[in-house]
Amino acid sequence: MKFCYCPECKTLHPRNWYSREKCEVCNSECTTIEVRRSIYGLSMYFVSIVAMILILLYVGHFQMEVSVFDFMSSLSSDVVVAGIFGSIGLAFALQYMDLRRASNEAERIVRNMEGRN
Ligand SMILES: [Zn+2]
Known part of the structure; x- marks a missing residue:
């Protein structure tokens, strides 16, 4: 970033x-x-994708009742909703950690730059 x-x-x-x-x-x-993205940033993308898939499955099965998503019947909608909120929350936490780490890294680079001048 x-x-x-x-x-x-x-x-x-x-x-x-x-x-x-x-x-x-x-x-x-x-x-x-x-500053290169850290493992937090990469995990954040991964978790966001998981959240999007869960949302798609939720809407497809519980709202639109698309038959392709019938395998979801074994799950209760509460579990899926909890999964969606859980993964969104985790994505935010990971993004925060990535941003904090990247800021520290950027500050370090600036200190080195200033030190040279
Ligand atoms: Zn300025």
Whole structure:
């Protein structure tokens, strides 16, 4: 993931698609810092996919009663709903951990950069 470091006002924040190369605080050019996604980030994608599949199965079987999803009959809807909320909650937690780890990494890179100057 990409971070934006502003040498003018010394702020570091995740780079958004809309802010591009500009600092959100003072609008001056910022330095892009790229941090590799961690296992948390990868797990987050995986868990999100699981949540989406559960939602699809839930809607398909319990709401639309599509016959392809009849294998879901052995599960109660409560279990599926709990699974959906559980996986969404887990995805949020993993995203938070990934962002925190990435921020720490970006800060470390900035400290190294500043140290060189
Ligand atoms: Zn700035």
